[in-house]
Amino acid sequence: MPDQIAGRPELRGDCARCFGLCCVALPFAASADFALDKPAGKPCPNLGGDHRCGIHTDLRRRGFTGCTVYDCFGAGQKVSQLTFGGQDWRTGSGERARRMFDVFPVVRQLHELLWYLTEALELPAARPVHADLRAALDETERLTLGTPDELAALDVPAHRQRVNVLLLRTSELARAGLGGTNGRRKDRRGADLAGARLKGADLRGASLRGACLIAADLTGADLRGADLIGADLRDTDLTDADLTGAFFLTQPQVDAARGSAGTRLPASLTRPVHWAARH
Known part of the structure; x- marks a missing residue:
């Protein structure tokens, strides 16, 4: 933390x-x-x-x-x-x-x-x-x-x-220098990604500021160093996703999402109790 x-x-x-x-x-x-x-x-x-x-x-x-x-x-x-x-x-x-x-x-x-x-x-x-x-x-x-x-x-x-x-x-x-597979940072600021299929996506260093990720599938996604300020994570599937070093992520956002024991969170946040109930 x-x-x-x-x-x-x-x-x-x-x-x-x-x-x-x-x-x-x-x-x-x-x-x-x-x-x-x-x-x-x-x-x-x-x-x-x-x-x-x-x-x-x-x-x-x-x-x-x-x-x-x-x-x-x-x-x-x-x-x-x-x-x-x-x-x-x-x-x-x-x-x-x-x-x-x-x-x-x-x-x-x-x-x-x-x-x-x-x-x-x-x-x-x-x-x-x-x-x-x-x-x-x-x-x-x-x-x-x-x-x-x-x-x-x-x-x-x-x-x-x-x-x-x-x-x-x-x-x-x-986020400088934290680009994804092509070495470029991804700018998804304010994007409508509701229900998007992003399983295993490389989103290292991405800007997801204010993005709508309601019910999006981010299973196994790499979100290390991503900016998640204001992102709507209601019912977002973060099973086995890596959010190590993600910043401006708050407890209410995490609590609104779905996850698993394999989801890696920033140290300042607590794994929601209801996640364990799913697995």
């Missing part, structure tokens, strides 16, 4: 220190991911008075796969314990609850950027932009510590765009 990621547990969700914000603030739409419709701001019917999920160990069987692949990157506990000082949304005024629900998605986006920036600073090849990355990380950290009013008024897309320029440059530096 990268040293800096390992040393930042605050970028991993800690449900025990959160007031179940993802179960209330976010909307659900009845689909393959959720068994029911739920508007934003309304508690999920499975949420208990103790802010714990009543069907946590049975979410997939009960039709709530979407819950099992969600990660707030630690935003839940920050908003609950720091931004609002441990004040529960269930108590006090409805205005407090509304503000918590408005702020939570903002902090979640900022924490996701902190994850990417922290990982980027671990890449030796990105040394030419390390100073800029550090400055962006410090600025993003500062923004997460804003008041509820400051966070609600924050232009998150503009900040993401500024950070993304640095992450894109980081990707170019990290």
Whole structure:
């Protein structure tokens, strides 16, 4: 696991220190991911008075796969314990609850950027932009510590765009020289590869930024050193695929995919429990 990621547990969700914000603030739409419709701001019917999920160990069987692949990157506990000082949304005024629900998605986006920036600073090849990355990380950290009013008024897309320029440059530096079989790096940025048959594909050093890989077959594919930021890996078959050194890959992406004991993951990520159930 990268040293800096390992040393930042605050970028991993800690449900025990959160007031179940993802179960209330976010909307659900009845689909393959959720068994029911739920508007934003309304508690999920499975949420208990103790802010714990009543069907946590049975979410997939009960039709709530979407819950099992969600990660707030630690935003839940920050908003609950720091931004609002441990004040529960269930108590006090409805205005407090509304503000918590408005702020939570903002902090979640900022924490996701902190994850990417922290990982980027671990890449030796990105040394030419390390100073800029550090400055962006410090600025993003500062923004997460804003008041509820400051966070609600924050232009998150503009900040993401500024950070993304640095992450894109980081990707170019990290993937240089990692071409596939023809010695050329593959640019699949934003590609529609839903259901694509890519079994055994050589995607070393490929840019798959924002690519749609829903239900794609990547069995045995070589994804070493690939950029997977924002790639949609829902139901992607990663059985025996090699993602060693792949970067900007997050736990929610891995949790949404399918894999096996033979799938090789970056050290910062955990092999999903449901993968073992398939084999």
